[in-house]
Amino acid sequence: MAFSRVSKLACILPLSSTNRYTVHMVDEIRLRAGEFTTLVRFYKTKEALLEGTDFQVFDTNTAVLFSEAGVPRHVWPAGEAHKTWPQVEAVLGQALDLGLARDSTIAGIGGGVVTDMTAFAASLYMRGCRLVLVPTTLLAMVDAALGGKTGVDYRGYKNLVGSFYPAHELRICPALLTTLSDREYRSGLAEVIKHAFLVDFHLLELLETRRDAVLARDSSVLEELVFRAVMVKVGVVERDLRETGERAFLNLGHTFGHALEAVLGFDGSWTHGEAVCWGMGRALDLGVTLGKTDLAWRKRASALMEAYGFRLQAPGADSEAILAAMKKDKKKKGGLVRFVLQESQGKTWQQPVEDEVVLGCLERGL
Ligand SMILES: NC(=O)c1ccc[n+]([C@@H]2O[C@H](COP(=O)([O-])OP(=O)(O)OC[C@H]3O[C@@H](n4cnc5c(N)ncnc54)[C@H](O)[C@@H]3O)[C@@H](O)[C@H]2O)c1
Known part of the structure; x- marks a missing residue:
């Protein structure tokens, strides 16, 4: 069955x-x-x-x-x-x-x-x-x-x-x-x-x-x-019922995705899921930039999202505005934005990342 x-x-x-x-x-x-x-x-x-x-x-x-x-x-x-x-x-x-x-x-x-x-x-x-x-x-x-x-x-x-x-x-x-x-x-x-x-x-x-x-x-x-x-x-x-640890991993792609949705003003051009996939693409890129994400995993994960027609670039969106939207997110703790990142399938963690590094990552995704 x-x-x-x-x-x-x-x-x-x-x-x-x-x-x-x-x-x-x-x-x-x-x-x-x-x-x-x-x-x-x-x-x-x-x-x-x-x-x-x-x-x-x-x-x-x-x-x-x-x-x-x-x-x-x-x-x-x-x-x-x-x-x-x-x-x-x-x-x-x-x-x-x-x-x-x-x-x-x-x-x-x-x-x-x-x-x-x-x-x-x-x-x-x-x-x-x-x-x-x-x-x-x-x-x-x-x-x-x-x-x-x-x-x-x-x-x-x-x-x-x-x-x-x-x-x-x-x-x-x-x-x-x-x-x-x-x-x-x-x-x-x-x-x-x-x-x-x-x-x-x-x-x-x-x-x-x-x-x-x-x-x-x-x-x-x-x-x-x-x-x-x-x-x-x-x-x-x-x-992890109360989101003290692993449950936060479900936010993979969401920190980027929610910010993109906020900046685009929920105008219907991107569904929530599309924004999340774009966000997962950005999280993979961020992990690679930090030297922690496996290149083969980024390639495989990106290929899957593209095979389902998800866009991994958001041309025209403003990187500074996206970063500002992330910083306003009510779930954010402290000054730096925390991201859920992956080394490979099933190997996930969360960490704060410096704004300049995030901005570079955003610009590569526009
Ligand atoms: N509680 C949580 O943990 C949690 C997690 C993720 C998302 N959410 C919330 O979920 C909401 C989004 O949910 P959604 O994407 O299901 O949106 P939705 O509830 O607005 O449904 C999308 C559309 O599909 C229609 N619809 C629903 N089922 C249908 C069916 N079987 N056939 C035809 N039409 C159907 C709905 O009427 C609606 O127009 C957001 O408000 C979000 O905040 C909550």
Whole structure:
């Protein structure tokens, strides 16, 4: 069975499929981190995905993927522009009007915007009610819905207000990805590539050797690709829930990528995933400049990103402005910007780098 081949990640405990979802579910694992446990379930089809939920929260694009089944629902307008506190408050109000209790289950069905906001609402309602997340974008499946970070954008700052509240259950159905736009799918692929670079060598090989099938969303590769990418994040979160160490490695490419997005003003010319791949290209270049990244690894990693159509140059962007944006990032500690760098696949570390060195690296990427 494609879903159960994850030999490198010994911390994962595959459980037997002995519950009422057996017909549709192909595998499940338990993510244990600190005092939290998330049951991560994989489904072949979407039929049973929303079973046992009391209140379902969608956006306008994901609501149409599921027929109404007599369970109350709330539909947010789609898009990051609506990732705001009033949207969360509206859900809290409806939950109260419905008379939901602390043991009621709220389900968030959508991309990272919906899963972040629904999880935030669930963390607040009665100081925390049951939460099921059903991610419907690749990015939400392999990243956003996993690991407990919730929140909304506030006064122009992304995810400034939020809480920490892992879902009780995460239900993942790769088949849902077939309706996703190419642009959103490829954006999520950037995170999958990142997970391959960080942890899973088999995922790297799968991306290299099955490119056409991956891009075509062929179910035979999609299931394994999603499963492996999910397992990477599960492993990292289990080992470092509060981001005191290894979890920060998930920011590979993000320090550069977020700054590029900020400078370009989220004008839609670069998706988040495209900016992250550009950022990973810059991180490889920075590592080479510092004499620490293996040249063969830079070549191989860059070739993979280019094979998936990701741009490693951002002509026209202003290097000084990108550096300034990095320095404003709320996650930055101290004066110098810290970067996640790689020696080769699976060999990752984080270090501060002098501004002049960063500027040189940025200029080579424009
Ligand atoms: N909590 C975390 O750890 C974490 C990590 C990474 C990203 N995020 C957050 O995730 C968000 C981005 O998530 P995203 O990329 O999923 O964006 P998104 O939620 O905006 O979804 C992208 C678009 O795809 C549509 N869509 C979703 N599923 C679909 C489907 N199956 N078929 C057709 N259309 C579909 C959505 O309606 C939306 O228009 C950001 O707000 C980011 O801050 C959170």
